[in-house]
Amino acid sequence: MINKLTEKIRKTHAPIVVGLDPMLNYIPKHIQDAAFKECGETLEGAAEAVWQFNKAIVDATHDLIPAVKPQIAMYEQFGIPGLMAFKKTVDYCKEKDLVVIGDIKRGDIGSTSAAYAAGHIGRVQVGSKEYAGFDEDFVTVNPYLGSDGVNPFIDVCKKEKKGLFILVKTSNPSSGEFQDQLVNGRPLYELVGEKVAEWGQECMGDSYSYIGAVVGATYPEMGKILRRIMPKAYILVPGYGAQGGQGKDLVHFFNEDGLGAIVNSSRGIIAAYKQEKYAEIGEANFADASRRAVEDMIADIDGALKAVK
Numbered sequence: 015m016i017n018k019l020t021e022k023i024r025k026t027h028a029p030i031v032v033g034l035d036p037m038l039n040y041i042p043k044h045i046q047d048a049a050f051k052e053c054g055e056t057l058e059g060a061a062e063a064v065w066q067f068n069k070a071i072v073d074a075t076h077d078l079i080p081a082v083k084p085q086i087a088m089y090e091q092f093g094i095p096g097l098m099a100f101k102k103t104v105d106y107c108k109e110k111d112l113v114v115i116g117d118i119k120r121g122d123i124g125s126t127s128a129a130y131a132a133g134h135i136g137r138v139q140v141g142s143k144e145y146a147g148f149d150e151d152f153v154t155v156n157p158y159l160g161s162d163g164v165n166p167f168i169d170v171c172k173k174e175k176k177g178l179f180i181l182v183k184t185s186n187p188s189s190g191e192f193q194d195q196l197v198n199g200r201p202l203y204e205l206v207g208e209k210v211a212e213w214g215q216e217c218m219g220d221s222y223s224y225i226g227a228v229v230g231a232t233y234p235e236m237g238k239i240l241r242r243i244m245p246k247a248y249i250l251v252p253g254y255g256a257q258g259g260q261g262k263d264l265v266h267f268f269n270e271d272g273l274g275a276i277v278n279s280s281r282g283i284i285a286a287y288k289q290e291k292y293a294e295i296g297e298a299n300f301a302d303a304s305r306r307a308v309e310d311m312i313a314d315i316d317g318a319l320k321a322v323k
């Protein structure tokens with residue numbers, strides 16, 4: 015899957031991911047009204063609104079982008095109907111030939127991680143049969159339980175040719191509280207980065223490992239250091255747009271081949287119609303605003319990368 019991701023980034027010239035984080039207050043009223051008319055103001059109604067919203071955004075942007083990142087929390091809040099909308103979204107994006115990164119941030123003791131891995135990127139045995147539950151291409155993993163929490167995910171990746179993005183330095187304001195703590199004089203995120211590089215060594219695709227990392231756009235200096243520590247890891251970079259990250263902050267997340275990083279924007283794209291910049295497009299045409307936001311994000315990152323060449 016890492017080869018497919020790299021290939022699609024090369025073809026689209028767009029090292030970006032559209033984050034599908036459909037909070038109800040981002041979903042235009044006409045979509046909510048139609049869903050509630052069909053299913054009532056229920057969890058099913060919310061899930062229907064989420065699905066119709068996602069579908070419109072994917073239809074409007076899929077030709078420009080290599081990948082999407084549905085954030086499972088936004089679906090889980092609507093219980094079982096929400097999870098069904100998550101699965102429908104994963105399947106639809108795969109039909110559109112997009113790489114799907116499930117932002118699930120799982121990680122537990124080994125036996126529990128094995129179940130998460132089977133459910134999201136692998137298969138589960140039921141009697142004589144095997145089933146792929148959610149079937150994303152990549153998932154995000156929290157490594158803070160240590161190797162035995164991560165290894166079951168790696169084992170499934172090897173078997174199924176899928177991939178991981180492991181949290182190394184997250185984009186949120188308080189990420190330093192624990193992640194920047196010094197251990198033998200070095201910040202913890204650097205040690206985790208070294209471990210990601212080590213895990214990735216035996217998981218190589220053609221040019222990059224399928225064991226990648228998450229490093230926030232909001233910490234560009236740390237991104238620069240981590241790029242050197244993990245030269246073969248693809249870096250998933252959240253924090254662009256709504257969290258303040260800009261193209262100019264991202265140049266050191268990339269390698270000299272122009273690859274190695276893929277930048278996520280969720281609210282900045284799916285709720286673009288609410289921004290003043292795209293206001294003239296109007297709520298009724300929210301998906302066109304998302305397309306414009308994708309084009310602008312591609313141009314911003316491309317411009318920043320060209321400026322340092």
Ligand SMILES: O=c1ccn([C@@H]2O[C@H](COP(=O)(O)O)[C@@H](O)[C@H]2O)c(=O)[nH]1
Pocket residue numbers: 033035085117183184185186228229230252253254255256257278279280281282
């Ligand atoms: O360090 C991290 C890890 C994950 N995220 C997730 O990415 C998106 C960001 O959404 P925006 O609307 O573009 O801010 C969201 O799903 C987070 O859970 C992150 O932000 N930082």
